[in-house]
Amino acid sequence: MKVLLKYALVLFLVIIFGCFIIAQVKDKSQKNVIEFYKEPSFINTSINDALLVIADGKLVMYDSQMNTTNIELDLIITEAYACDDDLWVIDDMANLYTLHIGHDSTYELSDVILENVDYVTGDTNGAIAITTEGEVYVWGEGDEYYSIGLGDNEEVKEPIKVDGISNATEVVRFHVNTAALTESGELYVVGGIINSKWSEEEKEYVVTTDIVKEFTKVQHDSRISHIGELDNLYTVYEDGTIAAWTGIKINSNGDIVLDSETCDWNSDLKFTQISFGESFAIANDSNNDIYFWGYDFTKSMSDKSDYMIHTIPQLIEFDKAVETVYAGNNVAFLKNGLEIYIIP
Numbered sequence: 479m480k481v482l483l484k485y486a487l488v489l490f491l492v493i494i495f496g497c498f499i500i501a502q503v504k505d506k507s508q509k510n511v512i513e514f515y516k517e518p519s520f521i522n523t524s525i526n527d528a529l530l531v532i533a534d535g536k537l538v539m540y541d542s543q544m545n546t547t548n549i550e551l552d553l554i555i556t557e558a559y560a561c562d563d564d565l566w567v568i569d570d571m572a573n574l575y576t577l578h579i580g581h582d583s584t585y586e587l588s589d590v591i592l593e594n595v596d597y598v599t600g601d602t603n604g605a606i607a608i609t610t611e612g613e614v615y616v617w618g619e620g621d622e623y624y625s626i627g628l629g630d631n632e633e634v635k636e637p638i639k640v641d642g643i644s645n646a647t648e649v650v651r652f653h654v655n656t657a658a659l660t661e662s663g664e665l666y667v668v669g670g671i672i673n674s675k676w677s678e679e680e681k682e683y684v685v686t687t688d689i690v691k692e693f694t695k696v697q698h699d700s701r702i703s704h705i706g707e708l709d710n711l712y713t714v715y716e717d718g719t720i721a722a723w724t725g726i727k728i729n730s731n732g733d734i735v736l737d738s739e740t741c742d743w744n745s746d747l748k749f750t751q752i753s754f755g756e757s758f759a760i761a762n763d764s765n766n767d768i769y770f771w772g773y774d775f776t777k778s779m780s781d782k783s784d785y786m787i788h789t790i791p792q793l794i795e796f797d798k799a800v801e802t803v804y805a806g807n808n809v810a811f812l813k814n815g816l817e818i819y820i821i822p
Contacts, residue, residue, distance in 0.1 A: 627668035663701035706754035718748030755805025
């Protein structure tokens with residue numbers, strides 16, 4: 479009898495311990511998943527790996543530890559983007575504001591900056607926006623390397639329309655340049671042209687800078703369907719191939735062209751969607767395979783003593799179907815219906 483009780487006690491402890499382990503594993507597997515009762519209407523990433531989620535016009539911020547901040551505004555928010563340590567927010571009337579979030583979770587909303595806004599990027603020193611009509615507006619301040627794109631008018635506090643660009647679909651800022659892409663695949667750029675030439679007299683490379691002060695059309699052979707920024711300017715073509723460029727230059731004919739293509743893998747991989755983050759890019763292809771390049775965000779914190787940069791896309795092993803990918807600063811967000819997965 480004592481032997482039976484002994485075995486029963488051991489079996490009981492094994493079951494309890496096993497359940498504890500299963501619960502711990504389940505909890506660990508679930509801690510990087512956010513599940514919503516209703517599919518979010520807009521998702522983006524912001525500073526400090528915050529995930530911005532908008533559902534029913536309400537803005538919720540998640541950090542990588544799943545801590546949430548609910549932003550209560552008397553507005554129906556449709557989009558939100560990073561702006562320095564603050565946010566750009568767009569409401570259901572397409573009005574653009576800045577939203578300052580304090581350390582004590584207080585927040586302050588600005589007056590309307592621009593109406594009929596579809597997208598905005600940049601910061602408080604230099605910003606560019608696309609309207610719902612495909613017009614481009616800029617504001618901010620230029621310097622010896624950077625131009626906001628209004629000729630000699632280099633200090634503008636209020637948004638001013640850029641002439642000569644219509645039906646714009648995307649805008650990005652990279653290095654000391656800003657680029658705008660139109661619906662027809664035309665690319666316009668503005669900003670610095672940095673030249674580095676060897677000087678026999680100085681016995682070193684001498685850097686000179688020219689400034690393109692007005693948005694100028696780039697002479698380019700292939701039709702561009704998408705642009706992005708990750709240190710370099712990335713151009714994505716209709717067939718899903720990619721090229722990366724270090725900047726812009728003036729060719730022998732006096733035309734503005736893209737300078738120094740750096741991708742040597744664009745003919746091998748063709749992506750259906752790409753998201754560019756602060757230090758890495760993530761993409762998926764028609765086979766639902768997920769790749770990233772740039773900073774190796776997949777390493778655990780203990781492995782990050784060696785700062786690793788991948789110039790060739792790396793396959794991410796992920797056993798879930800993914801609809802949309804988003805690149806944060808040091809984490810990636812993968813969306814599938816009502817679920818958002820955070821890796822690593």
